[in-house]
Amino acid sequence: KQDNLQRWASVRPVTRSGHAVQIAANLGSVKEIDAARRAGAMGVGLFRSELLFSEHRRPLTEQEQFETYDAVARAFDDHPVIIRTLDIGGDKSVPGIDIPPEGNPFLGWRGIRLCLDRPDLFKPQLRALLRAAVNRNLKIMLPMISEASEIHRTRALIDECRRELAAEAIAHDRPATGIMIETPASVLLAEELAKEVDFFSIGTNDLTQYIMAADRLNPCVAALSRPENPAVFKAIAMTCAAAMARGIPISVCGEAASSPPIIAKLLSFGIRSLSMSPSSILRIKQFVSEEAGL
Numbered sequence: 669k670q671d672n673l674q675r676w677a678s679v680r681p682v683t684r685s686g687h688a689v690q691i692a693a694n695l696g697s698v699k700e701i702d703a704a705r706r707a708g709a710m711g712v713g714l715f716r717s718e719l720l721f722s723e724h725r726r727p728l729t730e731q732e733q734f735e736t737y738d739a740v741a742r743a744f745d746d747h748p749v750i751i752r753t754l755d756i757g758g759d760k761s762v763p764g765i766d767i768p769p770e771g772n773p774f775l776g777w778r779g780i781r782l783c784l785d786r787p788d789l790f791k792p793q794l795r796a797l798l799r800a801a802v803n804r805n806l807k808i809m810l811p812m813i814s815e816a817s818e819i820h821r822t823r824a825l826i827d828e829c830r831r832e833l834a835a836e837a838i839a840h841d842r843p844a845t846g847i848m849i850e851t852p853a854s855v856l857l858a859e860e861l862a863k864e865v866d867f868f869s870i871g872t873n874d875l876t877q878y879i880m881a882a883d884r885l886n887p888c889v890a891a892l893s894r895p896e897n898p899a900v901f902k903a904i905a906m907t908c909a910a911a912m913a914r915g916i917p918i919s920v921c922g923e924a925a926s927s928p929p930i931i932a933k934l935l936s937f938g939i940r941s942l943s944m945s946p947s948s949i950l951r952i953k954q955f956v957s958e959e960a961g962l
């Protein structure tokens with residue numbers, strides 16, 4: 669079966685009625701680059717940088733991060749590579765980054781919230797990203813956005829990093845910056861947020877958990893935590909409409925992006941870019957090309 673699927677690696681999928689669809693990879697380590705390339709990933713839609721820190725069991729230095737992000741961007745030629753800034757907290761911890769015990773970690777100090785309070789952690793990452801963007805198709809993505817001020821404060825930090833790098837005569841660029849849509853607030857504010865950023869990517873794992881108020885890790889509420897819930901589809905449709913009205917690209921990078929019945933629905937909303945684990949890429953390239961309808 670895998671041999672038959674392998675022929676899809678070089679294919680850039682087009683649906684039967686002619687819509688080109690980008691199939692990109694979700695990665696959390698440079699070790700996964702080869703598998704993604706073998707499957708013909710059209711870039712990286714989500715690089716979970718916090719997993720890099722977990723793998724090394726400590727925060728990486730600016731230079732180590734620069735080398736890693738540069739290596740990932742280099743591996744995918746001209747395809748876009750989206751690096752998500754640290755999404756620590758919730759279910760993800762990193763040795764060396766202390767988070768005080770919380771009653772509700774998924775509603776707590778996680779993602780952009782933690783990073784904005786910890787510039788000692790956030791600025792080295794932003795500096796590494798600005799440096800790695802030189803001559804590469806690299807983009808920055810911010811997790812867990814729930815209000816515009818988080819984007820404004822991040823932009824101020826990016827500007828600060830650019831001034832520092834310029835003063836130190838270190839080569840850097842200004843990468844496109846987008847946000848994850850994974851909180852109900854970001855869906856409700858999608859029209860306003862679309863004016864502030866270069867792209868959206870819908871994180872259906874967290875979006876489902878927060879829309880349905882059902883812990884994504886708790887098996888007792890697994891029946892509710894399904895992205896095919898009509899409430900989740902409605903949120904995705906609203907987000908697509910806001911992105912399209914503003915003319916910014918939108919993709920889906922949660923697990924739902926590799927589920928055939930959900931993909932058919934996403935395509936009907938106008939989604940033309942999906943990002944998934946490397947092991948799903950060949951199968952989904954085939955599905956989109958031959959079966960997805962549309």
Ligand code: PEP
Nearest residue numbers: 850871872873874921922
């Ligand atoms: C998501 O929430 O859908 C997502 C892609 O991010 P993560 O699974 O890393 O929270």
Ligand code: MG
Nearest residue numbers: 850871873874
């Ligand atoms: Mg998430």
